[in-house]
Structure formats: structure tokens, C-alpha cells
Amino acid sequence: MTSTIPHTTCLGFPRIGRRRELKRALERYWRGEDDADALLATARELRQRHWRLASAAGLDSVPVNDFSLYDHVLDTAVLFDAVPERYRELQRRDPLAGYFAMARGGDGLHALEMTKWFDTNYHYLVPELHAGQRFRLAGDKPLAEWREAAALGLDARPVLLGPVSFLKLAKTTDGSDPLALLDALLPAYLELLARLAEAGVGWVQLDEPCLVLDLDDATRHAYALAYAALAIGPSPRRLLAAYFGALDDNLALAAGLPVDGLHVDLARAPEQLEAVLDALPADRVLSAGAIDGRNIWRSRPARVLALLQKARDRLGAGRLWLAPSCSLLHVPLDAAQETGLPAELQGWLAFAVQKLEEQQLYARALAGDAAASQALDAQAARLEARASAPGVRRDEVRARLDALSPQAALRRSAYAHRRAVQAEALPLPPLPTTTIGSFPQTEALRRARADHRAGRLDDAAYEQVLADEIRHVLRQQEAAGLDVLVHGEPERNDMVEYFGEQLDGFAFTRHGWVQSYGSRCVKPPLIWGDVARPAPMTVRWSRYAQSLTGKPVKGMLTGPVTVLQWSFVRDDLPRETVCRQLALALRDEVHDLEAAGIRVIQIDEPALREGLPLRRAQQARYLDWAVQCFRISAGGVADATQIHTHMCYSEFNAIIDAVAALDADVISIESSRSRMELLDAFERYRYPGGIGPGVYDIHSPRVPDRGEIAALLRKALAVLDPGQLWVNPDCGLKTRGWAEVSPALAAMVAAARELRAELAPAG
Numbered sequence: 145m146t147s148t149i150p151h152t153t154c155l156g157f158p159r160i161g162r163r164r165e166l167k168r169a170l171e172r173y174w175r176g177e178d179d180a181d182a183l184l185a186t187a188r189e190l191r192q193r194h195w196r197l198a199s200a201a202g203l204d205s206v207p208v209n210d211f212s213l214y215d216h217v218l219d220t221a222v223l224f225d226a227v228p229e230r231y232r233e234l235q236r237r238d239p240l241a242g243y244f245a246m247a248r249g250g251d252g253l254h255a256l257e258m259t260k261w262f263d264t265n266y267h268y269l270v271p272e273l274h275a276g277q278r279f280r281l282a283g284d285k286p287l288a289e290w291r292e293a294a295a296l297g298l299d300a301r302p303v304l305l306g307p308v309s310f311l312k313l314a315k316t317t318d319g320s321d322p323l324a325l326l327d328a329l330l331p332a333y334l335e336l337l338a339r340l341a342e343a344g345v346g347w348v349q350l351d352e353p354c355l356v357l358d359l360d361d362a363t364r365h366a367y368a369l370a371y372a373a374l375a376i377g378p379s380p381r382r383l384l385a386a387y388f389g390a391l392d393d394n395l396a397l398a399a400g401l402p403v404d405g406l407h408v409d410l411a412r413a414p415e416q417l418e419a420v421l422d423a424l425p426a427d428r429v430l431s432a433g434a435i436d437g438r439n440i441w442r443s444r445p446a447r448v449l450a451l452l453q454k455a456r457d458r459l460g461a462g463r464l465w466l467a468p469s470c471s472l473l474h475v476p477l478d479a480a481q482e483t484g485l486p487a488e489l490q491g492w493l494a495f496a497v498q499k500l501e502e503q504q505l506y507a508r509a510l511a512g513d514a515a516a517s518q519a520l521d522a523q524a525a526r527l528e529a530r531a532s533a534p535g536v537r538r539d540e541v542r543a544r545l546d547a548l549s550p551q552a553a554l555r556r557s558a559y560a561h562r563r564a565v566q567a568e569a570l571p572l573p574p575l576p577t578t579t580i581g582s583f584p585q586t587e588a589l590r591r592a593r594a595d596h597r598a599g600r601l602d603d604a605a606y607e608q609v610l611a612d613e614i615r616h617v618l619r620q621q622e623a624a625g626l627d628v629l630v631h632g633e634p635e636r637n638d639m640v641e642y643f644g645e646q647l648d649g650f651a652f653t654r655h656g657w658v659q660s661y662g663s664r665c666v667k668p669p670l671i672w673g674d675v676a677r678p679a680p681m682t683v684r685w686s687r688y689a690q691s692l693t694g695k696p697v698k699g700m701l702t703g704p705v706t707v708l709q710w711s712f713v714r715d716d717l718p719r720e721t722v723c724r725q726l727a728l729a730l731r732d733e734v735h736d737l738e739a740a741g742i743r744v745i746q747i748d749e750p751a752l753r754e755g756l757p758l759r760r761a762q763q764a765r766y767l768d769w770a771v772q773c774f775r776i777s778a779g780g781v782a783d784a785t786q787i788h789t790h791m792c793y794s795e796f797n798a799i800i801d802a803v804a805a806l807d808a809d810v811i812s813i814e815s816s817r818s819r820m821e822l823l824d825a826f827e828r829y830r831y832p833g834g835i836g837p838g839v840y841d842i843h844s845p846r847v848p849d850r851g852e853i854a855a856l857l858r859k860a861l862a863v864l865d866p867g868q869l870w871v872n873p874d875c876g877l878k879t880r881g882w883a884e885v886s887p888a889l890a891a892m893v894a895a896a897r898e899l900r901a902e903l904a905p906a907g
Contacts, residue, residue, distance in 0.1 A: 147904075148457065148510075148511070148512070149430075149461060149507050149508060149511040150452075150461050150464040150465060150466050150510060151204045151205070151464075151465045151466070152202060152203050152204050152465070152466045152467070152500075152503050152504060152507050152508050152725050153203055153204060153205045153206070153207070153241045153301065153431070153467050154198065154206075154207060154437075154467050154468050154471070154472055154499075154500060154503075155207060155210075155303065155351070155385055155387070155407065155433075155437070155467055155468065155470055155471045155472075156207050156210035156303060156470075156471025156472060156473050157194045157197075157198060157207065157210060157211075157471070157473070157496060157657070158194070158472055158473055158475070158476070158477045158496050158659070159190065159194075159210075159211050159212060159226055159473065159659060160190075160477075160665055161190050161193075161477070161659060162477055162478065162481065162655065162660075163655070164665055164719040165186060165189075165190060165658055166190055166213075166663070167663040167664075167665055168185065168188065169182070169183050169187070170183065170213065170214075170662065170663040171184035171663055174244070174663075180240050182402045183213070183240075184594075187211065187213060188292070188436035190211070191208075191211045191289065191292065192292070192293075192296060194211070195208070195293050195296065195298055195300070195609075195749040197295070197497060198296055198500060199501035201501050201503075201504065202500065202501070202503075202504035202507075204299060205298075205299040205300065205347070206293060206298050206299070206300050206301070207300070207301055207302075207303045207349065207471075208286070208289040208290050208292070208293050208300045208301065208302050208306070209285060209286040209289050209290070209302045209303045210303045210471060210473070211289065212501060213243070214243070214247045214269070214331050214661075215242070215247065215250075215268050215269045215662070216268070216269065216305065216531075216578075217261075217268040217269055217270075217305060217310070217313060218243070218246060218247060218256070218268070218269040218271075219285065220271070220304070220305045220310055220819065221246075221269075221271040221310075221314075222243060222246075222282065222283065223281070223282060223283050223284065223285060223286070223336075224279045224280065224281065224329065224332045224810060225278070225279055225280045225281075225282035225331075225332075226271050226272075226273060226277065226279060226314075227242070227246070227901060228246075228256075228272045228317075230253055230254075231245055231246055231253060232373065234251055234253070237572050246269065247269055247386055247662060248662065248843060248844050248845070249841065249843075249844030249845065249846045250844070250845060250846065252846070253846075254841070254844070254846075255269075255841065255843070255844050256269045256270055256271070256272055256660075257269070257272070257315065258270065258271040258661060258843065259830065260753070260754045262353060262388050262758060263388065263739050263754055263755060263756065264388075264438070264474055264754070265474075265658075265668075265709065265710055265751070265754065266453075266473060266474065266659065266660060266661065267660060267661035267668070268313070268661075270313065270314060270315050271310070271312050271313070271314035271315070272315060272316075272317055272896065273311075273315070273316050273317070273322055273325060274316055274317050274318050274320065275316065275318055275320040275324070275325075277325050277328060278328060279325075279328055279331075279332045280332055281328045281332045281335045281336050281339075284339070286303075286304060286336065286348075287302070287336075287339055287340055287343055287345075287503070288339065289302070290302050290340070290345055291342065291343070291395060292530065299344070299346070300345075300351065301345075301347045301348065301349050301383070301716070302340060302345060302348050303348075303349045303351060303379075304333075304336070304348060304349065304350055304351065304904065305350075305351050306350040306351055306352040306370075306384070307326065307329050307330060307333050307364050307374075308323070308326070308352060308363065308367050309324060309351065309352045309353055309354040309355075310329070311323050311329065311366075312354045312363065313327060313354070321362075323362060323363065323366045326366050326370060330370060330373045330374070333374060333610050334373065334374065334377045335670050336493065337374065337377060337378070337379035337380065338378045338379065339378055340379070340380050340386070341378040341379050341380050342378070343742070345380040346378050346380055346381060347381045347382075347383055347404075347405075348379070348380040348381070348382055348383070349383045349407075350383065350385065350403070351385045351387075352367070352384055352385065352386055352398075353385075353386060353387055353388055355367070355384075355386040355391060355397070355398050355756055356386055356388050356389035356390060356391060356392075356394070356409070356759075357389075357758055357759070357761060358388070359394055359397075364394075365396055365397075365399065367397055368397070368400075371384075371401040371402055371403060372402060374402075375402035375403075381404035381405070381431070381686050382403040382404050382405070383403070383404065383405040383406075383407060383431060384398065384401060384403040384405065384406050384407065384449065384768075385407040385431070386398060386406075386407065386408060386409065387408075387409040387412075387433060387437075387469055387470035387471075388409060388412060388414030388470060388758060389406065389409060389413055389757075389758050389759065390408075390409070390412070390415070390416040391408060391413075391416060391420070392416070392759070395416070395419055395420065395423050396423060397573070398426055399420070399423040399425065399707065400425075403428070404427075404428060404429060405428055405429035405430070405431055405465070406420070406424060406428055406429070406430060407430075407431035407432075407433060407465075407467060407594070408420050408430070408431070408432065408433060409469040409470060410432055410433050410434040410437075410451050410469065411433060411434060411435060411436035411437065411438070411468075411469035411793060412450055412469060414434075414447070417432075417451055417454060417455065418454075421454070421455065421458045421459070424459075428463070429463050429464070429465055430455060430459055430463060430464055430466070431450060431465040431466075431467050432455050432463065432465065432466055432467070433467050433468055433469035433470065434448045434451045434452055434466070434502055434506070435448065435468045435469065435494075435499050435502055435864055436469055436715075437457075437468035437469040437471060437472050437474060437475065437499070438469065438470060438474050438475070439475070439712055439713070439715060440476065440479070440493055440494060440495055440656075440670065440712045441492055441493065441494065441714075441715050441835050442491075442492055442493065442494045442498070442501070442502065442523055442527060442851055443494070443502055443554045443711075444524065444525075444527055445520040445521070445524045446524060447487060448506060449506065449509065449510075449520070452464075452466065452506055452510055453510065454791055456510050461511070466503050466506060466507050467503070468499050468500075468503070469652060471500060472496040472500075473658075473659065474658060475495050475496050475499070475528070475658065476495045476496065476653065476655065476656035476657060476658055477495055477496050477497060477655070477657075478495050478496065478497040478498070479493040479494060479495040479497070479498050480498075481654065481655040482550040482653050482654060482655065482656065484654055485651060485653070486651075488530075488533060489651055489670075489672060491526050492526065492527065492530055492672070493670075495656070501870075502523075504516075505519050505520055506520070513588075516639045522641065524579050527575070530683050530716070531716065533673075535648065535649065535672075535673035535674070536672065536673045536674070536716075537673075537674060538648075538649075538673070538674040538676060540676075541675065541676050541725055541728075542674065544728060545721070545724055545725060545728065548724070548728070548776070551779075552731075552776050552779050552780070553775035553779050554775070554779055554780075555775075555778070555779065555780075555781070555783070555787075555807055556780070556781075556782065556783055557783045559807065559809065559832055559833060560832070561783060562783045562784075562809060563809070563833075563887050565783040565784050566783070566784055566786050566809065568784075569743060569784040570696055570743060570744070570784075570786060572627050572628070573900060574866055574867070574869075574900050574903060575628060575857070575866065575869050575870070575871050575896045575899055575900055575903075576627040576870055576871070577625070577626045577627045577628070577870075577871045577872070577892060577893050577896050578626060578627060578628035578629070578630070578698070578836070578870065578871075578872050579621070579626065579630055579702045579836075579868055579872055579876070579877060579889070580630075580746075580748075580790050580812060580872060580873060580874075580875050580877075581630050581633055581639075581698070581746065581748070581790070581876045582630075582632065582633040582636070582639075582876035582877055582878035583617045583620075583630070583632035583633070583634075583876075583877050583885065584877060584878065584879075584880055584881055584882050584885055585634070585879075586881075587876050589609070589613060590605060591633055592609045593606075608889050610634050610635050610685065610854075611688065613632065613634040614631045614632060614634060614685065614688065614689050614692070615692060616692050616742075617630075617631065617632030618631070618632075618633070618689060618692050618697075620882075620886065620889075621778045621889075622693065622695070624886070624889040624890055624893050625890075625893040625897075626695075626729075626889065627695065628695065628696050628697075628698060628744055629689075629693060629695050629696065629697045629698070630689075630697065630698050630700060630860055631685055631686060631688075631689035631697060631700070633700060633876075633878070635685055635815075638666065638667065639702045639706075639710075639876075640666075640668065640669060640706065640707050640710045640711060640746065641667060641668075641669055641703055642681075642702075642860055643681060643701075643702055643707060643730075644671075644707070644711065645669075646658045646677070646678070646679070647675055647677055647678075647681075647683040647709060647726075648673065648674070648675065648676040648677075648678060649667065649671055649672065649673035649674050649675040649676065649730055650669045650670065650671055650672070650675070650711075651670040651672055652667070652669055652670070653667060653670070656668065656670075657812055663711075664879070666710065668710055668711050668712050669711045669712070669823055670711065670712050671708075671711050671712065671713050671714050671722060672714055673714070674725060675722065675725040675726050675729055675732075676725075676729060677729035677732050680733060680736045681733055682699060682700065682701065682733060682737065683733075683737055683740050684696070686699045686737055686740065687740045687741065687742070689690075690740075690741060690742060691835050696743050697744070698740065698742075698744045698745065698746045698788065699734075699737040699742040699745040699746065700746050700748070701730055701733060701737075701745065701746065701747045701748065701777075702747075702748050703730070703747045703748055703749040703773075703774055703789065703849040704721060704723050704724075704727040704730055704774065704776075704777055704803060705725035705749050705751055705752050705755060705770045705773055705774060706748060706749050706750055706751040706752070707726050707730075708722060708723045708726060708751075708755070709751035709754055709755050710751055723769065723770070723773045724769075724773055724776065726773070727773040727774070727776040727777045728776065730747070730777040731776055731777050731778075731779065731780075734747070734777060734778060734781060735780065735781065737740060737882050738781050738782065738785050742785075743784065743785060743786060744785075744786045745778075745781070745786070745787055745788070745789060746788035746789065746790060747774065747777055747778060747786075747787065747788070747792045747808075748789060749774060749789050749791055749806070749868065750790060750791050750792045750875075752770060752774075752799075752802075752803075753791065753799060753809045754847050755770060756798075756799065759776075760770060763798075763799075767799060767802040771802050771805045771806055771858075772809075774789070774806050775805075775806065775807060778807075778808070786809045786810065787807075787808050787809050787810075788809065788810040788811070788812065789806060789808040789810075789811050789812075790807060790811070790812045790813070790875075791803075791811065791812075791813050791814070792813070792814035792838075792874060793874050797824065797828075799827045800825045800826070800828075800829040800831070801829070803831070804829065804831055804832075806894065808833060809833050809834060810833060810834035810835070810836060810870055811831075811833065811834070811836070811864070812835075812836035812837075812838065812870065812872050813836070813837055813838065814838050814874045815837040815838050815856075815874070815876060824863075826863055827863045831868075834868050834869075834870050834872065835860075835864055835869065835870065836866075836869075836872040837856075837860050837868030837869075837874055838872060838874030838875065839853045839856050839857060839871060839872070839873065839874075839892060839895070840853060840856075840873055840874065840888055840892065842854075842873050842874050842875045842876070842879070842880055843875070843879070845876070845880070845884060846886060846889050847884055847887050847891070848891055848892075849873075849891055850894040850895045850898065851894035851895075852891075853891055853892055854895040854898050854899060857869070857871065857896070857899050858894060858899070861899070866903050871892060871893075871895070871896040872892075873888070873889075873892070882897055
């Protein structure tokens with residue numbers, strides 16, 4: 145019977161641990177409380193625990209080298225010695241310090257640029273290359289972790305980011321083509337593969353997610369060249385992994401590469417299976433990613449079994465592997481920890497461990513195991529009953545959505561008129577200064593929130609803590625000389641979770657953490673039912689903050705697209721429909737803020753770009769409904785009410801028309817890590833509204849000086865009209881301490897005043 149069961153595995157596993165042990169170990173190391181040995185010991189214990197978990201869930205082989213102290217793309221750059229010159233001396237003296245300097249800055253060094261990993265909420269560090277770059281195999285991490293797993297008696301498969309995707313995800317500092325470096329890079333890959341083969345590694349996984357993108361002829365040629373070269377030398381058997389979409393017009397290319405197996409994403413793109421089976425050479429293994437590695441709902445057995453049975457019937461069990469659609473990095477670890485959720489809801493959930501257990505049921509059911517088939521039948525019955533559970537469908541929400549008119553997405557007047565009205569209603573100096581929203585979440589503040597949740601601090605005492613913190617934050621901003629203030633968001637645990645907790649249709653986990661980057665973890669809400677707003681969410685504290693100062697205080701909201709993107713979204717409605725429900729709820733909040741006297745309202749949409757479909761042919765449709773949802777949220781407010789939005793880690797060139805179509809009065813964007821490169825988009829497209837390019841990187845502990853910020857502002861003024869330019873940090877200040885925030889804001893205000901003085905003679 146064993147020979148009739150397909151091989152089961154996964155492409156990658158969560159790194160952070162059940163209780164965010166990796167996060168805590170990293171932060172202790174960065175604070176100097178633990179040494180490198182303690183950090184590395186925690187990392188080793190987590191890796192081994194996760195391998196054992198995967199093995200206990202029934203996997204035949206486990207991935208290794210998917211674990212990282214910060215980011216797997218950065219690990220690849222370090223592995224092949226693609227280290228920018230400015231870090232080399234530090235890395236030579238202390239490899240770990242050099243690694244973290246690339247990740248987050250320090251020792252006077254700027255961090256590498258950070259951006260989104262395809263259309264996920266994970267961030268990767270962008271490798272920084274140049275023409276003539278030399279590569280060499282500079283470490284043994286993949287081999288060392290394989291040996292570590294083998295010593296535990298596990299069948300392990302090293303995971304590598306493939307050479308073409310590595311270069312496609314990199315940037316060059318001199319404008320040259322990264323793919324021109326392929327010939328220089330391949331010998332380092334060949335040496336690594338030879339070492340793996342010599343050690344006895346059976347399979348290696350080469351991740352090439354760029355195969356699901358629109359590729360030009362040069363990239364197609366690079367794939368053919370790279371994999372022909374990798375097939376020449378000694379190597380383990382090679383599994384080529386593509387995920388996050390369909391191969392489509394790249395299928396013939398992928399199927400024709402000289403590898404031993406191909407992984408495809410059948411959760412995102414089940415329609416590609418027939419073509420994949422037709423194209424797959426007879427000597428190749430197919431790894432079928434039929435269980436969604438990106439969402440947390442249990443799979444629907446009828447759908448998954450139909451795909452797997454078709455693949456098994458064509459290939460036989462010996463050539464069929466089962467794996468989730470992509471790495472499980474993007475989901476929480478174990479739903480069994482969520483003992484506080486309603487039993488009905490918990491029965492619908494599958495985190496990483498449950499997905500592997502589901503996968504085993506499918507493998508056994510394919511082999512005729514009656515108990516596995518019965519378990520899948522019971523799962524199907526639970527999911528069928530979900531449709532009629534209370535709260536899943538609310539008729540009043542759907543009726544309001546059906547009645548929505550096109551006028552709901554319009555402002556009252558065009559921007560040119562609004563700008564004049566706002567200039568009179570909000571008399572601000574040139575280059576007005578502000579922040580993005582949040583201020584430091586101190587240990588005392590986090591402790592008070594935890595005590596309040598646990599019942600150790602009553603409502604009145606907790607609200608006094610918040611009121612005192614808001615007063616403190618406002619006084620700090622006034623002392624710094626900022627022009628448009630914020631209340632600092634001390635009442636908010638997370639920019640999405642805070643709103644979800646006050647909206648119907650949401651549920652929350654206690655341990656459902658997912659890595660966003662490095663030690664930054666998020667706990668996405670679960671959208672399981674129709675969304676409605678029972679009561680105002682932010683008005684009270686915004687009104688209170690405005691009462692304490694004569695300067696304008698921004699009302700702070702998270703936009704509908706970002707709430708959607710940063711939640712685990714129900715899988716029984718189109719995402720567009722869920723987003724429109726969110727937009728209506730936020731529209732009510734915007735109008736209540738306006739009625740409370742808040743003259744500036746910021747609706748953050750940092751996730752607008754990350755939701756963009758990876759294929760160009762699908763992007764216009766997404767942008768149409770995403771922009772409309774933002775506009776529904778802001779629609780109908782008075783001309784004097786100034787609407788801001790914020791976006792971070794986004795490449796705007798491809799979507800600049802959509803950014804303009806948001807019709808916000810002011811947009812703020814991340815741009816300091818790229819040294820204002822993102823402003824190139826606004827040079828080609830003359831955006832009419834205000835623009836606040838971030839002038840310092842809040843993800844780094846280093847404090848910028850006035851001259852550095854002033855230099856960035858001068859670069860911005862080479863592209864923007866002085867009347868457009870706002871001055872602000874890259875992002876919210878929640879993760880920084882006051883010792884960093886206060887001098888940084890003082891430098892920012894001083895730089896803005898310096899530039900105002902320079903502009904004054906010109907009027």
C-alpha cells in the first residue's frame with residue numbers, strides 16, 4: 145500500500161516559533177542582552193523543533209535552509225558574497241553584525257532597500273549589485289542545515305532561491321542589467337550543488353517564483369542558459385518550484401528545463417493542471433501544490449481531490465508529490481493553540497501544522513484509505529454548514545452594497561478647487577511637516593494594554609493612561625515644531641487589528657503570528673462574515689487630541705484595501721466584494737470624524753501595490769475596484785476636509801495612474817531607503833496633489849542629521865513643485881524609542897526650515 149501513496153513534503157515552514165521565540169531572541173541580541181551564541185542556539189532549537197513538527201505531521205521529506213535569522217533573500221546574497229562594499233569591513237570583523245547592518249542599518253550604515261515579496265505581506269531585502277560584480281560561495285548554510293536534519297534521522301531537501309529569480313529580485317546601483325551577471329553567478333551555484341551532491345543530498349529545491357510573471361525574451365534566455373549550466377556538473381536531483389500563480393505562457397519554458405521535478409501552484413491556478421500534465425516530460429516528478437499556503441481556511445475536499453486524482457491518474461503515485469502551494473511562511477504555525485475561538489470557527493481553520501495533516505489525509509485517500517476518506521467527508525460537511533452559520537451572511541450589508549451609486553466614489557469638487565479651499569481652511573507653511581501616525585509603543589504602554597485585556601486594569605484607569613500618553617505625544621510634537629499633528633495611536637495594537645476588533649465579521653487569534661520582516665510579526669485578523677461597523681471607532685480619541693492643541697490633528701484610519709490585504713480573507717466571496725463592504729464601514733467613520741471637527745483625515749493604503757496581480761493582463765481589473773473602494777471611503781466629504789493617504793515599500797511606476805485616481809489631497813510614500821528613487825515616477829507623471837516622500841528610514845535605529853534630510857529634500861525639489869512637498873518620516877514611529885524619535889523629528893523640522901529659508905527669496 146505504501147507504494148501507492150504519493151510523496152508528501154512542503155516548500156518551507158514558518159520560522160518565528162509558537163511564541164515568537166525568534167523575534168524575542170533577535171531583539172535580546174540587538175539590545176545587547178544576549179550574545180551571538182545564545183541567538184544561534186535559539187535558531188537551531190527552532191529549526192529542529194519545526195522539522196520534527198513537519199515529520200510528525202507525516203511529511204516524507206522536510207525542507208531545510210528555508211529558516212533565516214532575518215530574510216532568505218539576504219541569506220542568498222551573503223551565501224554568494226553579494227555584499228556591498230560599505231558593509232565588508234564590519235562583516236569581516238563580525239559576520240553577524242555585518243548581516244544585521246545590511247538588514248536594518250547600524251554602525252553609521254544605511255540598510256539595504258526593502259520591498260514586498262511578490263504579492264504577499266512578507267518583505268525581503270533587495271540585493272544590491274553592480275556591473276562586474278564578482279560572486280563566490282562564501283558559506284555552507286544549506287549544507288550545514290541538511291547535515292543537522294540528517295543527524296536527526298530526517299530526509300531533508302535544501303531550499304535555494306534560484307539564480308534567475310535572485311537576479312531579477314535584485315537591483316543594480318549603476319543602472320546595468322542584473323541578468324548580465326548570470327555568467328558570473330552560476331559557478332557559485334555549481335560549486336554549491338557539487339558540495340551538496342558529494343555530501344549525499346538526494347534532492348535540492350530551486351525556487352524560481354519569477355516564472356509566474358510576464359517574462360521578456362532576455363529572461364527566458366537566462367532561464368535556459370542557467371539551467372543548462374546547472375545540469376552539467378554534479379548535483380542532487382533538482383526540484384524547480386514556481387508559485388503564486390500560473391505558469392501560463394512560461395509553461396513550455398519551465399517544463400523544458402533540465403530538472404527532475406516541477407512544483408506548480410494549483411491553489412492559485414487550478415486551471416493550469418491539464419496543460420501542466422500535457423507538458424511534463426515523462427521522466428519528471430510533479431509536485432502538486434493543491435492546498436493553499438497563503439490562507440488559513442481548511443481546503444474543500446471535492447476541489448482538491450478532483451485535482452489530485454487527475455494528476456495521479458496521469459502520472460501514477462510514484463511521480464506525484466503533494467505539497468502546499470507555496471512556503472507556509474505566510475500562515476501561522478498551529479491552529480490548535482487557538483483555544484479561545486468558537487469551536488465552529490476553529491473547525492474551519494488550518495494553519496501550517498493542520499495543512500500538513502490535511503495533506504496526509506489526501507495522500508492516504510488517494511491510496512484508498514477509508515478512514516482518511518471519511519475524515520475528508522466530515523471536513524466537507526463542516527464547510528458546507530459554514531454558509532448558513534449566523535453572521536456569515538447579513539442581508540442589510542448586502543442590500544446597502546447593492547444600492548451603492550457611482551456618485552458614492554466622488555469628492556464634491558475637483559482637486560484644484562479643493563486645494564484653494566484647504567489653503568484657506570488650513571493655513572500651513574511651505575513644506576509642512578507631519579508624521580505618518582503612530583508614536584513609540586513604550587513598554588509601559590504595552591504593559592497597560594496587556595493589564596487591561598487581562599482585567600488587572602479597569603476601564604477608567606486604562607483610559608487615563610491613554611489620555612496621558614496622547615497629551616505627552618502632542619506636547620512632544622509641538623516642541624519639535626511639527627505643523628500637522630497626530631494623536632500617536634496609543635490605543636492601537638495594530639493598524640488592522642484595531643479596526644477589525646470593532647467591526648462585525650472579524651475574529652482574532654491569540655497566537656496567529658506571521659513574519660512580516662526580521663523580528664516584525666503581525667497577527668492578521670480573520671474575516672469570516674459580512675462586514676459592518678456597529679459604532680464609531682476612532683472619533684473619541686481624535687476629538688480629544690484636537691481639543692488639546694490649536695494645530696490640526698489628523699484622524700487616522702487604515703484603508704479598505706489594506707485591511708483586506710493584511711487580513712486572512714474569507715474564501716466564499718470575491719475579494720472585491722469584501723473590500724467594498726470594508727469601504728462602506730470606513731466611509732461612515734470618515735464622515736463621523738469630519739462631523740467631530742477633524743479637518744485632516746489620513747486613510748492609509750500601504751498595501752495597494754502588493755495586491756496587484758502578478759500578470760499585467762489581470763492588473764487593470766484589480767486597480768479599478770481597489771481605487772474605487774478607497775474613493776468610496778473618502779467620498780462625499782467637504783472640500784475643506786483634507787484627505788491624506790500613505791503607501792510604503794511600493795514601486796509606483798507601473799501604477800502611478802491608479803495612485804492619482806485615488807484623488808487624495810496628499811500622499812506620503814516610503815523613499816528614504818531608495819534615496820528618493822521612487823520619485824522618478826512623479827517626474828514622468830505630474831501628480832497634482834501634495835506629496836510627502838519619506839525623509840528618513842524608521843525601520844533603522846540610526847538617527848539622521850539635518851544635513852542628510854535636507855539633501856533628500858533638495859532631491860525631492862528637483863522633481864516636485866515646492867507647493868507640493870510635505871516633509872515626513874517613511875512610516876509610523878511605533879517600533880522606535882523616544883531616544884531615537886525626538887532627535888530625528890528635530891532634525892527633520894530643522895531641515896524643513898532650512899529649505900523654507902532657501903525658497904523664501906524666490907517667493
